[in-house]
Amino acid sequence: MTKQFWLGLVAGIVICGVVGGLFGVSMVGKKATVPPSEFEARFVNYLKTIRIPEAPAPSTPIEVSDENLFEGGERYNRHCAACHDLEGDADSDFAKAFNPPVADLTSEEVQRYSDGQLKRIVDSGIRFTGMPGWKGALDETTQWKIVYYMRALADSEKAERLEAGLKARGKWEMEAPGGDHHQGEGEEHERAHPEPEHHHESGHEH
Numbered sequence: 001m002t003k004q005f006w007l008g009l010v011a012g013i014v015i016c017g018v019v020g021g022l023f024g025v026s027m028v029g030k031k032a033t034v035p036p037s038e039f040e041a042r043f044v045n046y047l048k049t050i051r052i053p054e055a056p057a058p059s060t061p062i063e064v065s066d067e068n069l070f071e072g073g074e075r076y077n078r079h080c081a082a083c084h085d086l087e088g089d090a091d092s093d094f095a096k097a098f099n100p101p102v103a104d105l106t107s108e109e110v111q112r113y114s115d116g117q118l119k120r121i122v123d124s125g126i127r128f129t130g131m132p133g134w135k136g137a138l139d140e141t142t143q144w145k146i147v148y149y150m151r152a153l154a155d156s157e158k159a160e161r162l163e164a165g166l167k168a169r170g171k172w173e174m175e176a177p178g179g180d181h182h183q184g185e186g187e188e189h190e191r192a193h194p195e196p197e198h199h200h201e202s203g204h205e206h
């Protein structure tokens with residue numbers, strides 16, 4: 001037993017070292033501007049989906065009415081569309097330049113989350129990615145309305161109807177990242193465009 005055990009242990013350590021080393025080198029040497037390989041994108045995506053906890057349901061139920069969806073849409077267009085696009089499909093070069101790329105909100109992967117998980121994602125963001133958390137910047141009710149709006153974006157009929165309604169209200173415009181915004185409604189100090197480039201929370205590796 002002992003011989004096999006030691007051989008196994010040594011082999012295990014060597015394999016871990018090689019694999020870990022390769023992975024480490026491939027992360028460190030690269031600029032974030034290089035698009036992630038398919039494997040890397042999947043792997044990073046997998047890591048973070050292992051466990052996204054549910055946020056508790058709203059203390060006062062929020063009706064999924066047109067009014068609330070329009071409001072969610074206005075806020076979405078203003079705070080999220082710069083990265084996720086107005087349609088939610090993240091189909092821009094800007095969106096694809098992120099590592100991992102900005103998520104397609106209409107995709108099965110995202111729609112698989114429960115409402116509570118989506119709310120948690122909006123509230124807390126996703127560490128090590130460009131997805132910011134909005135705790136404090138967007139109140140609870142607004143976050144839930146945005147969650148319901150994200151559901152509607154994945155339903156082409158609803159999405160079209162809401163798009164028409166938002167256009168009619170003059171709210172079918174995204175705010176440029178870093179954008180100057182021109183609708184003076186006394187809400188200027190809200191965080192409309194967190195900066196995607198700096199991830200200081202991942203620690204200091206100097």
Ligand code: HEC
Pocket residue numbers: 045048049076079080081082083084098099100101102103105109110118121122126129130131132134146150193194195196
């Ligand atoms: C600065 C760019 C940026 C902004 C602004 C932004 N996001 Fe994201 N978002 C991202 C990126 C990048 C990802 C992909 C992260 C990942 O794959 O883990 C993402 C992922 C997501 C996901 C999916 C997470 C997953 O696990 O697949 C949801 C849901 C989401 N964002 C919602 C929103 C909402 C709602 C807003 C506005 C309140 C918003 N995002 C604003 C960059 C942004």
